[in-house]
Amino acid sequence: MNVIKASGEVENFSIRKIYKTVREAGGSRKLAKAAMKEVKRIYFEGITTKKILLHLVNFLRIEPGVSERYDLKRAIMALGPTGFPFEDFFARVLEYHGYEAKASNMLKGKVIIHEVDVVAKKKKKWMVECKYHNETGTITRLQPAMYTYARFLDLSRQRFDKPWLVTNTKCSLDARRYAKGVGLKITSWNYPKGSSLLDMIEKKGIYPITILKSLPKDVRLKLYDLKVLVANDLLEKDMMWLIKNLELPEKRIHDVMHEIKVICKYEKGLKVKAKV
Numbered sequence: 033m034n035v036i037k038a039s040g041e042v043e044n045f046s047i048r049k050i051y052k053t054v055r056e057a058g059g060s061r062k063l064a065k066a067a068m069k070e071v072k073r074i075y076f077e078g079i080t081t082k083k084i085l086l087h088l089v090n091f092l093r094i095e096p097g098v099s100e101r102y103d104l105k106r107a108i109m110a111l112g113p114t115g116f117p118f119e120d121f122f123a124r125v126l127e128y129h130g131y132e133a134k135a136s137n138m139l140k141g142k143v144i145i146h147e148v149d150v151v152a153k154k155k156k157k158w159m160v161e162c163k164y165h166n167e168t169g170t171i172t173r174l175q176p177a178m179y180t181y182a183r184f185l186d187l188s189r190q191r192f193d194k195p196w197l198v199t200n201t202k203c204s205l206d207a208r209r210y211a212k213g214v215g216l217k218i219t220s221w222n223y224p225k226g227s228s229l230l231d232m233i234e235k236k237g238i239y240p241i242t243i244l245k246s247l248p249k250d251v252r253l254k255l256y257d258l259k260v261l262v263a264n265d266l267l268e269k270d271m272m273w274l275i276k277n278l279e280l281p282e283k284r285i286h287d288v289m290h291e292i293k294v295i296c297k298y299e300k301g302l303k304v305k306a307k308v
Contacts, residue, residue, distance in 0.1 A: 036080045038169030045081075047071060054092065056234065057101040058297060063094060082168065097294040100243050104233065105221065106168075108200045110242040111261070115164035119149045121240055121261040122162055122198055122229075126152050128236045128262075133160075141186035148187070156193035158217075159184050163199040172199040172220065177207040181214050200229060237296045239263045246291050251278050263292045 035045040047068050054064040070091050071084060085103070092099040100107070111117040119135045126133040131154040139148050150160035161180040163172050177197055184195035196217040197203075203211075203220040211218045222228045233239065241247060241255055241263050258277060260266065266274070267289065274285050 033075060034077065035084065036078060038080075038082060038167075039171070040169070043081075050088070054088075054098070054102065057092070057098050057104075059092060059095055059098040059102075063092065063098065066094075067091060097297065100245065100291075100295045101239070104230070104239065104243065105200075107240050107243040108229075109166045109168070111240055112164065112166035115149075115162060117256050117261055118164040118200060119162045120256075120259050122160070123150045123152075124262045124265070125232055125236070125238055126150070126154075126160075128238050129232060130154055131158075139187055139190050141183070141190075142188065143186060146183055146187060148183070150198075152196070157191060158194050158196045159187060159190070159192040160196045160198060163197060165199070165201045171202050171204050172197075172207060173204045174206040174210055177203075177210050177216060177218070181210075181216050184216075198229065237264070239295055241266070243295060244288060244291055246284070246288050248280075251280065254278070264296055267292055267296075 033045040033047065034042050037043050050068045050071050051064040054067045055061070059067070067088060071088070074084075074087055085106075089099050089103045092102050108118070108121075111121060116136070123133040123135040131152045133150055133152045135150050137148040137151050139146050139151075148159055149162040150158075152158040152160055159180075161176070161183065163176045165172070176199070180195050180197045184192060194215065194217060196219065197207075197211065198219045199221070201221055203218055203223060208218060208223070210216070218224075219227070219229050219232070221230055225231075240261055241252055244263055254277060255261070269277075271282070271285070274280075275282065278285060278288070280288070
């Protein structure tokens, strides 16, 4: 089976990948097998990965929450159009992983003032550069890796231990090779295996507010201003705060809270890990 990727490249497509990704999104074995059959049914030579994704997002609604989690990459891209919400979101992801993290830092280097996207601390002090893209098929290439490392060098007086480049898309092989050579940590959408951006999100079940279909766009923008980028964090707010800041009827707010619990796999207030 050949498919056309968002970049325009033709790629051999393994139907087993559908099974794996549906299971990773928390879908049952039965749903994963049904999804494989569904893709085979709609397949034609030259079909795009986007068309397959859109079809599956609708098909996977059979099991609550699976469709939304399966469409996580697009939810991350919907944090745009600027990269600032992504920086705030990643800082919060780091906090869930035990880091101290602060987004949007103006720091003095040897020569100029630098805007450092995130400063993170956990045993080491990290200078984090976030490279955000809001279009599928975009690859983070060598240049961002090089300027991240150059910024790290100029900020030597800030006593950072390590530089870290984070992106919501793939990184080119050249960027990864360069990073390995200079000691730059890279976290991209699916790299490195086991600790990619996708892994960091899924391991803690921390999803962006853009994953919520019941949340109107104007409310989402208000939450950006309030630095509330993680859906789970809304569960910690009391009803008075939610009514005041979401400006939605109480019933709509309950619907949003229910959607968060379903997507984040909560049962009786306790997070439940997806079976894989």
